[in-house]
Amino acid sequence: MSDALPREEPTSAGIKDVAALAGVSIATVSNALNHRERVAAPTLDRIDRAIGMLGYIPNGAARSLAAGRTRSFGLILSDLGNSLFVDIARGAERAADERGLSVVLANSDGKLEREDRYVELFAETRVRGVLLTLNDASHFRAIVGRHAHGQPLVMLNFHDDSGRYCTASIDNEAGGHLATTHLLETGRRRIVFVGGPDTLQPVADRRRGFRRALASAGLDPIDEIAPTWVNRADGWQVGRRLAERVQRGEIDGVVAASDLLAAGIVQAMSEFGAISVPDSVGVIGYDNNQAAWDAPIPISTISQPGDELGFIGAQLLIDEVDEPDHEHRAIRLAPELIVRRSTER
Amino acid sequence: MSDALPREEPTSAGIKDVAALAGVSIATVSNALNHRERVAAPTLDRIDRAIGMLGYIPNGAARSLAAGRTRSFGLILSDLGNSLFVDIARGAERAADERGLSVVLANSDGKLEREDRYVELFAETRVRGVLLTLNDASHFRAIVGRHAHGQPLVMLNFHDDSGRYCTASIDNEAGGHLATTHLLETGRRRIVFVGGPDTLQPVADRRRGFRRALASAGLDPIDEIAPTWVNRADGWQVGRRLAERVQRGEIDGVVAASDLLAAGIVQAMSEFGAISVPDSVGVIGYDNNQAAWDAPIPISTISQPGDELGFIGAQLLIDEVDEPDHEHRAIRLAPELIVRRSTER
DNA sequence: GGCCTCGTTTGAAGCGCTACAACGAGAGCG
DNA sequence: CGCTCTCGTTGTAGCGCTTCAAACGAGGCC
Numbered sequence: 001m002s003d004a005l006p007r008e009e010p011t012s013a014g015i016k017d018v019a020a021l022a023g024v025s026i027a028t029v030s031n032a033l034n035h036r037e038r039v040a041a042p043t044l045d046r047i048d049r050a051i052g053m054l055g056y057i058p059n060g061a062a063r064s065l066a067a068g069r070t071r072s073f074g075l076i077l078s079d080l081g082n083s084l085f086v087d088i089a090r091g092a093e094r095a096a097d098e099r100g101l102s103v104v105l106a107n108s109d110g111k112l113e114r115e116d117r118y119v120e121l122f123a124e125t126r127v128r129g130v131l132l133t134l135n136d137a138s139h140f141r142a143i144v145g146r147h148a149h150g151q152p153l154v155m156l157n158f159h160d161d162s163g164r165y166c167t168a169s170i171d172n173e174a175g176g177h178l179a180t181t182h183l184l185e186t187g188r189r190r191i192v193f194v195g196g197p198d199t200l201q202p203v204a205d206r207r208r209g210f211r212r213a214l215a216s217a218g219l220d221p222i223d224e225i226a227p228t229w230v231n232r233a234d235g236w237q238v239g240r241r242l243a244e245r246v247q248r249g250e251i252d253g254v255v256a257a258s259d260l261l262a263a264g265i266v267q268a269m270s271e272f273g274a275i276s277v278p279d280s281v282g283v284i285g286y287d288n289n290q291a292a293w294d295a296p297i298p299i300s301t302i303s304q305p306g307d308e309l310g311f312i313g314a315q316l317l318i319d320e321v322d323e324p325d326h327e328h329r330a331i332r333l334a335p336e337l338i339v340r341r342s343t344e345r
Numbered sequence: 346m347s348d349a350l351p352r353e354e355p356t357s358a359g360i361k362d363v364a365a366l367a368g369v370s371i372a373t374v375s376n377a378l379n380h381r382e383r384v385a386a387p388t389l390d391r392i393d394r395a396i397g398m399l400g401y402i403p404n405g406a407a408r409s410l411a412a413g414r415t416r417s418f419g420l421i422l423s424d425l426g427n428s429l430f431v432d433i434a435r436g437a438e439r440a441a442d443e444r445g446l447s448v449v450l451a452n453s454d455g456k457l458e459r460e461d462r463y464v465e466l467f468a469e470t471r472v473r474g475v476l477l478t479l480n481d482a483s484h485f486r487a488i489v490g491r492h493a494h495g496q497p498l499v500m501l502n503f504h505d506d507s508g509r510y511c512t513a514s515i516d517n518e519a520g521g522h523l524a525t526t527h528l529l530e531t532g533r534r535r536i537v538f539v540g541g542p543d544t545l546q547p548v549a550d551r552r553r554g555f556r557r558a559l560a561s562a563g564l565d566p567i568d569e570i571a572p573t574w575v576n577r578a579d580g581w582q583v584g585r586r587l588a589e590r591v592q593r594g595e596i597d598g599v600v601a602a603s604d605l606l607a608a609g610i611v612q613a614m615s616e617f618g619a620i621s622v623p624d625s626v627g628v629i630g631y632d633n634n635q636a637a638w639d640a641p642i643p644i645s646t647i648s649q650p651g652d653e654l655g656f657i658g659a660q661l662l663i664d665e666v667d668e669p670d671h672e673h674r675a676i677r678l679a680p681e682l683i684v685r686r687s688t689e690r
Numbered sequence: 691g692g693c694c695t696c697g698t699t700t701g702a703a704g705c706g707c708t709a710c711a712a713c714g715a716g717a718g719c720g
Numbered sequence: 721c722g723c724t725c726t727c728g729t730t731g732t733a734g735c736g737c738t739t740c741a742a743a744c745g746a747g748g749c750c
Contacts, residue, residue, distance in 0.1 A: 012495050014736060025700045030738055040698060057495070060469040061409040062736035065705050070406070080431040081635075089425065089452055102466055105450035107434055121447055124405040150357050150402070232639055260639075267641065290577075296612070296641045359706060370730045375708055385728060407706035410735050 013054035022050040033058060064126060072102040073317060074122035074130040075310075078110040078157075084287060084306040085133060088156060091310025092131060099318060101128065112139045119143065123151055129317040131310075134158040135200050152320040156313045158201055161330045166316040168309055168331040172202045175302040175335035176209025179255045179284045182300065182337055184217050186345040188253030188282050192223045194238050194265065195257030196230040203230070203257045206286065210255050222251060230257050235264020243273030246281045259285035263295050266342060270297075282343040298340035305333050358399035367395040378403060409471060417447040418662060419467035419475040420655075423455040423502075429632060429651040430478060433501060436655025437476060444663060446473065457484045464488065468496055474662040476655075479503040480545045497665040501658045503546055506675050511661040513654055513676045517547045520647040520680035521554025524600045524629045527645070527682055529562050531690040533598030533627050537568045539583050539610065540602030541575040548575070548602045551631065555600050567596060575602050580609020588618030591626045604630035608640045611687060615642075627688040643685035650678050 019026040024043060031038045032047040039047070050056075064070040075092050077085045089105060096103045104127065108114040115132065122130045129152035134140055140158060144165070147153060152166075159169040176193075183191055191214065198204040207224065214221050225242075227234035235256065242265065245251045256262035262285030269275040269283075277283055277297050288303035312331055320326045364371040369388060376383045377392040384392070395401075409415040420437050422430045434450060441448045449472065453459040460477065467475045474497035479485055485503060489510070492498060497511075504514040521538075528536055536559065543549040552569065559566050570587075572579035580601065590596045591614065601607035607630030614620040614628075622628055622642050633648035657676055665671045 016736080026737080027700055027702090027739080028698085031699085034738075038698075043698080055495075057465070057468050059410070059471060059736055061406045061415070061471055062705090063469075063738075064406040065404070065410050065707085066736075066738040068705065068738090080425055080434070081428060083426060086425040086452075093452070105452065107431075107438070107450065120402070123402050124408075126404060126406055150400075263639070361706085371707080372709085372730050372732090373728080376729085379708070383728075388728080404706050407735090408708075410737085411706075411708040413708085413735065 013056045015056070015058070017054055018047065018050045018056050021054060022046040070125065070127050071100065072096075072104050073128045073314070074104050074106065074118065074125070076106045076108050076115060076118045076122075076130065076132045078108050078115075078133045078135055080107050080109075082287070083289060084157075084304055087306025088133060088310035088313070091307035091312075092314040093310075094307070095311045095314030095318070101318070103314075108133075110135060112136075112142055115139060115143060116146065119147065119153070127151070128321050129153065131156055131313050131317055135202065137201050138199060152317055154313050154317045154320065156309060159330050159332060163328050163330075166313075166320060166328045166330070168313040168316060168333070170202075170304045170309060170335050171332040172205030172335075173209040173212070174332075175286065175304070176206035176255065177213045178209070178335060178337050179206075179286065179302050180210045180213035182339070182343060183253040183255065183282050183284060184213065184219075186282055186343055189219060190222050190249075190251050191219075191253035191255060192225060192242070192251055193221060193255045193257075194225045194227065194235070194242075194261055196227060196234075196261075198226070200230075206255075206257050227261070230261050232260040232264040232267075235261035236268045237264075239265035239268025240272050243269050243275055246275050247273050252281050254281060254283045256283065256285050259287045259289040259299060259301050261285065262299050262301070262342070266295065266297055266299065278342050278344045282345070284343050288338055293340065295342075297342050300340045300343040301338050303336045303338050305336070308333055358401045360401070360403070362399055363392065363395045363401050366399060367391045415470065415472050416445065417441075417449050418473045418659070419449050419451065419463065419470070421451045421453050421460060421463045421467075421475065421477045423453050423460075423478045423480055425452050425454075427632070428634060429502075429649055432651025433478060433655035433658070436652035436657075437659040438655075439652070440656045440659030440663070446663070448659075453478075455480060457481075457487055460484060460488060461491065464492065464498070472496070473666050474498065476501055476658050476662055480547060482546050483544060485546075497662055499658050499662045499665065501654060504675050504677060508673050508675075511658075511665060511673045511675070513658040513661060513678070515547075515649045515654060515680050516677040517550030517680070518554035518557070519677075520631065520649070521551035521600065522558045523554070523680060523682050524551075524631065524647050525555045525558035527684070527688060528598040528600065528627050528629060529558065529564075531627055531688055534564060535567050535594075535596050536564070536598035536600060537570060537587070537596055538566060538600045538602075539570045539572065539580070539587075539606055541572060541579075541606075543571070545575075551600075551602050572606070575606050577605040577609040577612075580606035581613045582609075584610035584613025585617050588614050588620055591620050592618050597626050599626060599628045601628065601630050604632045604634040604644060604646055606630065607644050607646070607687070611640065611642055611644065623687050623689045627690070629688050633683055638685065640687075642687050645685045645688040646683050648681045648683050650681070653678055 015026050015029050019029045029047055032044055079085050093103045106118040131154050133156040155165055155167040157169055159167045193207055193210045195203040195207050225238055227238055254265055262283050266277050266283050269277055285299045285301040288301045360371050360374050364374045374392055377389055424430050438448050451463040476499050478501040500510055500512040502514055504512045538552055538555045540548040540552050570583055572583055607628050611622050611628050614622055630644045630646040633646045
């Protein structure tokens with residue numbers, strides 16, 4: 001910014017100091033800050049110079065108190081370790097940038113208690129609104145029950161058509177369908193679904209898509225396996241059990257609810273059954289994690305437009321704040337199939 | 346919290362409303378909020394009930410304006426995709442919790458422009474102070490040059506002994522030394538270092554530790570390779586070039602500056618040279634990323650106590666805010682060796 | 691010359707809360 | 721019994737800014 005201007009007042013100058021130095025009233029300084037067009041050019045110039053000289057930084061608390069609103073909104077992320085959420089954050093920041101807003105992040109680790117706490121913290125901060133990423137339907141209910149409705153709240157990665165909230169999610173059912181259809185199209189017929197607990201809405205939806213795809217091909221699901229969670233170790237356990245059945249020819253396709261799960265399965269397959277993926281069995285994951293393209297046998301997957309999700313979520317939120325006659329909407333984005341080695345034919 | 350109390354004023358009740366309902370002055374309500382011990386038990390009780398009934402949420406902006414300070418500090422993370430930074434955030438949150446403070450996150454993506462922007466945003470917010478994670482020494486200089494010194498700033502993952510700032514970092518030189526010593530102890534003698542650009546302070550330090558370890562074993566470094574960055578693709582490129590030299594017996598150990606780099610190297614080794622890791626060459630990474638333990642050949646690595654780093658950084662910051670005669674300190678934490686397959690002997 | 695208009699500037703009233711001095715009422719004491 | 725303490729409580733002055741009605745001055749117009 002400015003180079004070697006004589007910065008005074010290391011302790012922080014106020015708007016009064018700026019006004020005094022520029023020889024105008026504080027109201028004019030405030031106008032220069034918030035409504036530049038109202039101020040005559042030469043005045044503006046003097047004020048800008050004074051600001052630079054004093055190193056003046058407006059006090060955000062006073063600003064929002066006087067203005068009655070902040071210039072930021074909150075985003076509560078449920079899993080910073082998952083790149084989907086990092087993408088969501090990026091998208092939301094992009095939308096905020098466009099409107100001169102900023103995004104304040106918080107990390108809930110998927111824990112209800114922390115989701116609650118940050119919703120409350122953001123309520124105190126009087127942010128414009130809150131974007132909340134959610135997995136678990138029971139958390140949704142808890143939060144909705146407790147939410148004061150004072151402040152706009154948009155759910156991300158979760159859908160709810162009740163019209164009480166805006167939600168933006170990625171169509172997980174379509175994703176499950178897409179994954180399954182891909183296996184069918186590459187000739188697999190004996191397909192299992194491996195996914196975590198159904199309280200996780202995305203998992204439940206993917207499973208539904210899976211069933212629908214099989215049904216429309218006139219097939220029955222061989223089996224559905226629900227490990228307690230969806231990480232790599234779980235996948236490895238499952239893969240170990242599946243390996244035998246693959247060898248017996250009972251299974252030739254696996255739809256996994258996450259890439260980590262898929263990676264674990266593939267690894268266990270080759271370790272325990274010397275089974276060739278994709279020759280003996282096709283495996284497809286979900287998320288387009290680094291883990292998927294990094295694996296020894298790169299794993300086909302369903303990619304989720306996290307960036308877009310964050311962007312649209314933020315837009316919904318901003319719309320809810322700005323539009324008086326806002327109607328809640330439930331937006332679903334389409335996932336995308338990414339074909340890699342693990343399902344080749 | 347409370348269940349079915351008759352919530353009034355969906356639009357937000359103020360402290361006045363609470364005072365009126367409880368039949369006390371607003372000063373007493375404020376005391377009940379900030380200095381419970383000053384208020385008599387029965388009064389406290391009435392106030393709490395009134396707060397519950399009205400669904401009163403104190404206005405943070407007004408609070409911090411009146412109090413002259415906020416109850417939160419800022420944390421600028423340079424890479425949300427790296428679990429180290431997520432750990433740092435956790436540690437900082439833990440330290441903040443202990444003192445009833447909260448942490449506001451921001452994501453700089455390691456970009457100077459964004460680091461700047463958020464330092465400024467946090468300055469406006471008048472947070473108690475800012476924790477800034479930094480990689481690049483040039484960014485440090487830029488930010489220091491521009492920083493108004495109004496507000497405490499602690500650098501994380503970066504060290505600077507000049508005494509102008511508190512810094513907390515993990516001793517990367519020790520880490521490089523540790524990694525190299527481990528390879529030496531498992532019998533490797535022809536060891537290369539693979540690390541990114543030396544403007545990244547952690548990489549430069551690790552390299553220094555590497556040299557020192559070799560020197561004290563009376564060996565010369567075979568070579569030092571600096572890909573442009575430290576991700577997996579870079580590692581793969583490097584591994585491809587190294588494979589040949591491993592086959593010729595010129596190299597039997599690789600110290601990589603990150604796990605991703607190491608993973609790429611290992612992968613390329615087996616793809617291009619059918620080289621056995623760890624038999625023909627030992628490879629050690631850095632960071633204890635998921636990528637390291639998830640790899641087909643789990644990779645030995647140096648683990649960094651990110652949680653502790655965040656915790657200590659937050660403590661330094663809090664100390665700087667609270668202690669009038671605070672002296673800047675430069676803290677270094679010790680990294681830890683984690684042995685896995687890739688260096689077995 | 692008087693009256694209007696328009697572009698600029700300004701005084702002052704809050705925004706919702708905290709802090710602090712000051713107050714009243716019992717309690718304890720000589 | 722009068723005095724001092726102590727504990728709770730309260731009135732009120734800001735915190736630093738935005739906003740809005742009102743003031744101002746310089747032209748422009750009839």
